[in-house]
Amino acid sequence: MSTATTSVPTTTQAKALALAYVLRIGDACLIHGQRLAEWCGHAPVLEEDIALTNIALDHIGQTRLVLTLAGRLEGRGRDEDALAYLRGEHEFRNPTMLELPNGDFGRTVLRAYLWSAYMGVLWQALTTSSNADLAAIAAKSLKECRYHQRHAADWVVRLGDGTDESHRRVSTALNDLWPYCAEWFAADEVDEAAAATGLGPSWQSLAPAWQAIVLPLLNNAGLTPPEDTPFRSTGMQGRHSEHMGYLLAEMQSLARAFPGAVW
Amino acid sequence: MNTDHEWPLWEVFIRSKSGLDHKHCGSLHASDAAMAIQMARDVYTRRQEGTSVWVVRSDQITASDPDTKDSDFEPAEDKVYRHPTFYKLPPDVDHM
Numbered sequence: 001m002s003t004a005t006t007s008v009p010t011t012t013q014a015k016a017l018a019l020a021y022v023l024r025i026g027d028a029c030l031i032h033g034q035r036l037a038e039w040c041g042h043a044p045v046l047e048e049d050i051a052l053t054n055i056a057l058d059h060i061g062q063t064r065l066v067l068t069l070a071g072r073l074e075g076r077g078r079d080e081d082a083l084a085y086l087r088g089e090h091e092f093r094n095p096t097m098l099e100l101p102n103g104d105f106g107r108t109v110l111r112a113y114l115w116s117a118y119m120g121v122l123w124q125a126l127t128t129s130s131n132a133d134l135a136a137i138a139a140k141s142l143k144e145c146r147y148h149q150r151h152a153a154d155w156v157v158r159l160g161d162g163t164d165e166s167h168r169r170v171s172t173a174l175n176d177l178w179p180y181c182a183e184w185f186a187a188d189e190v191d192e193a194a195a196a197t198g199l200g201p202s203w204q205s206l207a208p209a210w211q212a213i214v215l216p217l218l219n220n221a222g223l224t225p226p227e228d229t230p231f232r233s234t235g236m237q238g239r240h241s242e243h244m245g246y247l248l249a250e251m252q253s254l255a256r257a258f259p260g261a262v263w
Numbered sequence: 264m265n266t267d268h269e270w271p272l273w274e275v276f277i278r279s280k281s282g283l284d285h286k287h288c289g290s291l292h293a294s295d296a297a298m299a300i301q302m303a304r305d306v307y308t309r310r311q312e313g314t315s316v317w318v319v320r321s322d323q324i325t326a327s328d329p330d331t332k333d334s335d336f337e338p339a340e341d342k343v344y345r346h347p348t349f350y351k352l353p354p355d356v357d358h359m
Binding site: 045046047048050051054147150151154158 | 270291292293294297298301302304305306309
């Protein structure tokens with residue numbers, strides 16, 4: 001039985017909204033961690049292989065905490081493993097950008113930068129969450145996230161301001177990825193409920209802080225984001241890209257083939 | 264392999280939580296000092312090994328010549344009197 005001491009929403013609707021808010025965070029950590037982990041053994045140099053794997057594992061560690069909390073909020077007895085490995089695609093609430101294939105190294109570190117810059121702002125805001133568990137997770141994760149951001153930012157500048165080829169690649173990646181950032185800041189009832197209850201900030205409200213970090217860095221790297229478009233991805237609503245099914249198939253295969261497997 | 268594109272080698276020194284001095288712990292490749300510090304953090308401090316990192320380009324280290332090892336170091340072998348182990352310490356000098 002749950003021993004949570006922090007506030008758990010009571011009405012069904014409020015509970016569902018709070019759960020969706022927390023799942024967006026936990027699923028983002030999980031899916032980004034899974035993508036980063038794909039680099040294990042494939043990074044350009046051994047040192048970076050270890051760095052990316054460390055970052056991937058930080059994400060999985062954050063995932064464990066957040067999904068455990070989500071399971072408690074849900075109150076149906078699902079633990080971190082049940083939520084990570086036994087949910088279907090439409091139940092995941094991560095932003096679409098994080099499930100897109102890694103592409104080359106430049107694209108991977110650019111995505112890691114755009115996202116970790118955002119998570120730095122979000123974790124910071126979540127340290128004052130009305131849910132004490134979420135606040136504690138945020139405080140721990142913020143330190144990890146700051147390093148992810150620093151490491152990725154370093155690469156974005158090196159590649160953006162590097163050779164013609166590195167600039168071309170990371171510039172193409174920015175054109176492709178930038179439209180997917182808009183989804184993070186599209187307000188909805190999940191966001192509004194979280195802001196109203198103090199569970200966490202409306203993601204929309206964090207857009208200016210994120211831009212204030214990201215735009216100068218991109219400029220520093222000689223990169224210009226494309227114009228905004230009406231395109232809105234919908235992963236946070238549970239409607240994912242065609243890549244998500246393959247990602248989950250690989251990630252969940254062991255847990256589904258051997259239920260309850262441990263080592 | 265095209266050696267022009269290889270990153271230089273760096274030696275890594277880590278100071279542990281309780282240690283006073285930075286100890287050599289290994290080497291790695293990085294394109295410059297800033298990257299070397301980040302790589303050292305990821306490669307050598309994953310298990311709480313340290314609270315401070317130094318890096319130095321390996322080609323900036325001047326080493327003693329292995330061929331003169333005999334004349335450099337072996338003469339010290341039979342100079343036991345250089346170790347101050349023959350003195351009886353007064354009891355109130357505890358930690359020498």
